Amino acid sequence: MRTWMKSSYSSTGATCVQVRSPREGVTEIGDTKKPEGPTLTVPHAAWDHFLDQVATGRTAYGRLRPQFLPDGGFTLTDTATPGSPTLVYTKAEWDAFELGARAGELAALTLRES
Numbered sequence: 001m002r003t004w005m006k007s008s009y010s011s012t013g014a015t016c017v018q019v020r021s022p023r024e025g026v027t028e029i030g031d032t033k034k035p036e037g038p039t040l041t042v043p044h045a046a047w048d049h050f051l052d053q054v055a056t057g058r059t060a061y062g063r064l065r066p067q068f069l070p071d072g073g074f075t076l077t078d079t080a081t082p083g084s085p086t087l088v089y090t091k092a093e094w095d096a097f098e099l100g101a102r103a104g105e106l107a108a109l110t111l112r113e114s
Helices: 044-056 091-102 108-113
Strands: 017-020 026-031 040-043 064-068 074-078 087-089
Touching: 017 091, 026 044, 026 087, 040 044, 040 074, 044 064, 044 091, 044 108, 087 091
Parallel strands: none
Antiparallel strands: 017 026, 026 040, 064 074, 074 087
């Protein structure tokens, strides 16, 4: 299984959205605060669509749905998988993730090559 990756914009020791490609065709999304899980697993195309929306400031996120919280953090759910877990992130985690998405660091192709 490939190792987890996170945005280079995450400060040392900071928590972050982490991703990997555990098998061909899928991206697994986790949280460094909870390395034991839970995680979301979606097709690479769904992950890349989500990243594109984040990177370009659009909000047609597709099956991955962020819900922004009053404190600037967000939750992330997979709307196509009933009963899937909800991941919870802080504002700092969103900021680092958004910068990484804009820099193209977390695309499925990058995950496959790692």
